[in-house]
Amino acid sequence: MTELMQQVYEANMQLPAHQLVTYSWGNVSAIDRESGLMVIKPSGVAYEKLRPADMVLVGPDGHYQGPLRPSSDTATHLALYQKYPELGGIVHTHSPYATAWAQARRSIPAYGTTHADYFYGEIPCTRPLTRQEVDGDYELNTGQVIINTLENRSPLQVPAVIVAQHGPFCWGTDAAEAVHNAVVLEEVARLAWLSCQLSQQPGAIPPYLQNKHFNRKHGKNAYYGQK
Amino acid sequence: MTELMQQVYEANMQLPAHQLVTYSWGNVSAIDRESGLMVIKPSGVAYEKLRPADMVLVGPDGHYQGPLRPSSDTATHLALYQKYPELGGIVHTHSPYATAWAQARRSIPAYGTTHADYFYGEIPCTRPLTRQEVDGDYELNTGQVIINTLENRSPLQVPAVIVAQHGPFCWGTDAAEAVHNAVVLEEVARLAWLSCQLSQQPGAIPPYLQNKHFNRKHGKNAYYGQK
Amino acid sequence: MTELMQQVYEANMQLPAHQLVTYSWGNVSAIDRESGLMVIKPSGVAYEKLRPADMVLVGPDGHYQGPLRPSSDTATHLALYQKYPELGGIVHTHSPYATAWAQARRSIPAYGTTHADYFYGEIPCTRPLTRQEVDGDYELNTGQVIINTLENRSPLQVPAVIVAQHGPFCWGTDAAEAVHNAVVLEEVARLAWLSCQLSQQPGAIPPYLQNKHFNRKHGKNAYYGQK
Amino acid sequence: MTELMQQVYEANMQLPAHQLVTYSWGNVSAIDRESGLMVIKPSGVAYEKLRPADMVLVGPDGHYQGPLRPSSDTATHLALYQKYPELGGIVHTHSPYATAWAQARRSIPAYGTTHADYFYGEIPCTRPLTRQEVDGDYELNTGQVIINTLENRSPLQVPAVIVAQHGPFCWGTDAAEAVHNAVVLEEVARLAWLSCQLSQQPGAIPPYLQNKHFNRKHGKNAYYGQK
Numbered sequence: 062m063t064e065l066m067q068q069v070y071e072a073n074m075q076l077p078a079h080q081l082v083t084y085s086w087g088n089v090s091a092i093d094r095e096s097g098l099m100v101i102k103p104s105g106v107a108y109e110k111l112r113p114a115d116m117v118l119v120g121p122d123g124h125y126q127g128p129l130r131p132s133s134d135t136a137t138h139l140a141l142y143q144k145y146p147e148l149g150g151i152v153h154t155h156s157p158y159a160t161a162w163a164q165a166r167r168s169i170p171a172y173g174t175t176h177a178d179y180f181y182g183e184i185p186c187t188r189p190l191t192r193q194e195v196d197g198d199y200e201l202n203t204g205q206v207i208i209n210t211l212e213n214r215s216p217l218q219v220p221a222v223i224v225a226q227h228g229p230f231c232w233g234t235d236a237a238e239a240v241h242n243a244v245v246l247e248e249v250a251r252l253a254w255l256s257c258q259l260s261q262q263p264g265a266i267p268p269y270l271q272n273k274h275f276n277r278k279h280g281k282n283a284y285y286g287q288k
Numbered sequence: 289m290t291e292l293m294q295q296v297y298e299a300n301m302q303l304p305a306h307q308l309v310t311y312s313w314g315n316v317s318a319i320d321r322e323s324g325l326m327v328i329k330p331s332g333v334a335y336e337k338l339r340p341a342d343m344v345l346v347g348p349d350g351h352y353q354g355p356l357r358p359s360s361d362t363a364t365h366l367a368l369y370q371k372y373p374e375l376g377g378i379v380h381t382h383s384p385y386a387t388a389w390a391q392a393r394r395s396i397p398a399y400g401t402t403h404a405d406y407f408y409g410e411i412p413c414t415r416p417l418t419r420q421e422v423d424g425d426y427e428l429n430t431g432q433v434i435i436n437t438l439e440n441r442s443p444l445q446v447p448a449v450i451v452a453q454h455g456p457f458c459w460g461t462d463a464a465e466a467v468h469n470a471v472v473l474e475e476v477a478r479l480a481w482l483s484c485q486l487s488q489q490p491g492a493i494p495p496y497l498q499n500k501h502f503n504r505k506h507g508k509n510a511y512y513g514q515k
Numbered sequence: 516m517t518e519l520m521q522q523v524y525e526a527n528m529q530l531p532a533h534q535l536v537t538y539s540w541g542n543v544s545a546i547d548r549e550s551g552l553m554v555i556k557p558s559g560v561a562y563e564k565l566r567p568a569d570m571v572l573v574g575p576d577g578h579y580q581g582p583l584r585p586s587s588d589t590a591t592h593l594a595l596y597q598k599y600p601e602l603g604g605i606v607h608t609h610s611p612y613a614t615a616w617a618q619a620r621r622s623i624p625a626y627g628t629t630h631a632d633y634f635y636g637e638i639p640c641t642r643p644l645t646r647q648e649v650d651g652d653y654e655l656n657t658g659q660v661i662i663n664t665l666e667n668r669s670p671l672q673v674p675a676v677i678v679a680q681h682g683p684f685c686w687g688t689d690a691a692e693a694v695h696n697a698v699v700l701e702e703v704a705r706l707a708w709l710s711c712q713l714s715q716q717p718g719a720i721p722p723y724l725q726n727k728h729f730n731r732k733h734g735k736n737a738y739y740g741q742k
Numbered sequence: 743m744t745e746l747m748q749q750v751y752e753a754n755m756q757l758p759a760h761q762l763v764t765y766s767w768g769n770v771s772a773i774d775r776e777s778g779l780m781v782i783k784p785s786g787v788a789y790e791k792l793r794p795a796d797m798v799l800v801g802p803d804g805h806y807q808g809p810l811r812p813s814s815d816t817a818t819h820l821a822l823y824q825k826y827p828e829l830g831g832i833v834h835t836h837s838p839y840a841t842a843w844a845q846a847r848r849s850i851p852a853y854g855t856t857h858a859d860y861f862y863g864e865i866p867c868t869r870p871l872t873r874q875e876v877d878g879d880y881e882l883n884t885g886q887v888i889i890n891t892l893e894n895r896s897p898l899q900v901p902a903v904i905v906a907q908h909g910p911f912c913w914g915t916d917a918a919e920a921v922h923n924a925v926v927l928e929e930v931a932r933l934a935w936l937s938c939q940l941s942q943q944p945g946a947i948p949p950y951l952q953n954k955h956f957n958r959k960h961g962k963n964a965y966y967g968q969k
Contacts, residue, residue, distance in 0.1 A: 083475050084468070085513075086402075105513025133504060133512045155402045157475070161482030164399040165490050172618040174681045175540075175609045192496045199500055226493050227401045241538070248537050248611070255615035258485060258712060263619050266680050269646045273653055277587060285587045286539075286559025310929050311922070312967075313856075332967025360958060360966045382856045384929070388936030391853040392944050419950045426954055453947050454855045485939060626845040628908045629767075629836045695765070702764050702838070709842030712939060717846050720907045723873045727880055731814060739814045740766075740786025 070113040072236035103129035140204025150236035158250035177274035297340040299463035315359035330356035367431025377463035385477035404501035524567040526690035542586035545690040557583035594658025604690035612704035631728035751794040753917035784810035821885025831917035839931035858955035
């Protein structure tokens with residue numbers, strides 16, 4: 062697990078490097094599918110004091126080992142890993158543009174090819190959690206609402222959901238890819254925000270342009286990048 | 289007092305580090321409750337020239353020792369320390385997003401959990417000062433209007449007020465926490481500003497979500513951070 | 516070609532230096548008119564790993580030499596070089612303000628002298644590509660639509676076009692000038708965006724002010740800069 | 743003059759340090775009132791290549807010495823120095839928020855105390871220059887329009903004017919103060935821009951608050967800063 066802890070540490074440190082977080086906000090996790098153990102940032106520790114050995118090991122039932130408590134969002138991460146076996150890393154931030162869409166309770170439409178390169182279709186915003194969901198097992202219910210929002214869409218085709226009144230959760234096949242997607246989400250959210258100030262109805266791109274760009278980068282006919 | 293002067297110096301230096309101030313704008317103070325002495329930044333001194341020994345000691349009546357004059361906002365700080373014994377540090381900035389809300393004379397609604405993590409309910413904007421208040425003991429009256437605006441709310445549950453047409457004052461149990469809250473206020477003000485451009489009426493979060501998040505971080509049942 | 520590869524490498528490295536790109540986005544090319552060979556960034560390689568020797572040589576027919584694949588936008592660059600013999604360098608980015616105009620499908624009006632110093636008249640936005648154009652030879656058709664949008668205007672008088680729902684393409688007499696124009700385009704797009712938030716109809720500058728500023732910097736009567 | 747050239751060099755280098763300029767845009771000058779000679783940045787030279795010895799000496803009639811041509815805005819600077827003997831330094835930039843107000847052709851109202859600390863009343867925007875003014879001695883006429891816009895206001899009480907469709911000119915008693923005012927202008931323009939997005943009519947501050955803040959920092963009863 063030392064290697065995975067190192068990876069999760071490095072992925073967490075990318076959050077301040079890309080200016081996605083303030084103080085100790087945000088968290089990244091990864092999962093070891095063989096043992097079923099999740100590695101996640103400890104709760105409320107400042108990034109500049111974080112060390113690889115501080116990463117917390119958490120079992121599928123939420124129990125953890127070691128002296129540090131895991132992120133308070135641990136149950137959200139676990140719910141997503143349990144539902145989607147294809148996920149290897151998850152990240153949560155309060156990055157400003159994505160959070161603004163969350164606070165306005167709006168899904169982010171696919172206004173351009175930058176979006177289409179990474180996200181297949183709109184990036185959905187969840188419904189607000191009910192009082193029962195908030196008063197109950199809040200973090201688990203947050204995961205459940207994300208899952209309900211994704212419906213039948215593949216999480217690797219839509220590697221982010223924004224939680225209404227809260228902020229984004231992103232993911233990927235490992236921790237580094239999850240953070241990569243969080244950086245791209247913030248840039249896509251910013252582009253969409255900027256576009257909305259120039260036009261009340263920018264209009265989503267047509268399906269054939271969405272397909273063209275997503276498939277330039279993903280799948281067997283991808284031709285972006287090196288072989 | 290040397291230690292407190294060092295703390296206040298370091299807290300002041302966090303203002304340019306977090307890009308909350310331009311040139312010599314802004315000031316941080318702390319109070320030694322035993323002696324009743326307040327330590328505050330000298331007026332109009334550039335941050336890059338500031339030294340710990342430059343911090344000014346001010347008595348409850350506003351008299352100060354040493355060669356440097358205290359911040360011109362000294363009387364505002366003193367009024368707040370006198371009214372609220374739970375305060376240990378106070379900070380004033382003209383940070384851009386918080387100041388924009390002040391210039392628009394609008395309180396900042398709680399649009400999301402980032403806000404709710406730190407501020408219990410909206411961050412209130414004062415009424416404008418009257419001509420009598422401005423022409424009279426202006427800085428003292430600024431403190432009085434902040435106190436009136438807080439009404440019966442606890443200053444540690446609402447650790448910031450924005451003064452109409454002016455800018456924010458923030459506080460905490462010590463100088464470092466006051467600056468921490470000033471950084472968070474600016475980020476929360478920015479998130480709210482961004483949200484307002486996406487939706488005319490984002491709508492405040494419901495009380496149960498406010499309670500959930502504030503109590504995750506504050507009080508005896510808090511479970512954010514380490515024990 | 517080693518010298519041209521070095522120039523193209525350096526021009527590409529200016530994109531992250533000027534914060535015009537995220538991760539591996541964007542690409543710069545230059546052409547050697549004598550041999551007809553184009554030098555362009557390899558596809559999907561991170562800027563921090565890029566070396567001068569990684570630049571890809573591409574013939575007029577799109578065939579390339581060496582182990583690395585050229586940028587996926589290669590056919591767009593080739594179409595522009597073929598049409599406009601005066602071009603020596605081309606750059607494509609997803610810089611945020613220019614891309615916002617592209618996503619809003621709006622041309623950028625000449626609102627001020629900053630624009631007029633570099634661009635003669637509005638910076639046009641293309642029409643969206645049709646389904647046939649996207650499903651067919653997409654990158655070639657992107658170049659064709661840019662050419663159609665420029666109509667009879669000189670590409671060195673209008674050194675940028677924004678592709679609807681996509682982003683900007685810029686050019687110049689060499690790779691460095693193309694990147695210079697991409698930086699200026701982003702700043703001009705930002706100024707125009709900011710202006711539109713202050714006034715619904717800022718109004719374009721009159722032709723005599725456009726002429727005055729463009730001709731201060733261009734042509735035989737230019738008097739900006741050193742002789 | 744060597745000392746003044748050094749001062750003007752250092753003031754110019756503050757423009758990129760405060761992110762007020764792109765590439766070679768912008769210029770700072772100072773005047774030696776005894777000899778009547780103005781020292782100004784050479785035209786179109788990149789800041790990273792600028793040296794103190796490159797500063798250009800210009801006589802009141804616009805003639806200059808040495809190998810480098812002075813800024814193309816030289817005649818604007820000279821007109822202002824001739825009209826206002828109290829000016830010792832002048833700066834011109836295309837800083838983004840101030841330029842956005844210029845492009846929207848709007849004066850910047852005094853929305854708050856940050857503005858009032860430095861500018862007495864609104865920062866006026868000129869009328870657009872006429873065709874005759876642009877086709878004639880353009881830079882001299884730009885100075886004349888600034889002078890007309892200031893009317894009977896003191897240039898040291900309103901140390902900036904924004905030229906419609908162009909950008910700001912700022913000044914002070916020396917080059918360093920002029921640049922200081924240019925930095926503050928940009929911040930004030932940004933605060934006002936942000937405020938306008940929160941409220942259609944933020945409303946200017948009342949005269950007694952303007953007086954209070956301006957006089958805290960200026961004149962014989964000033965009590966901001968050190969004696």
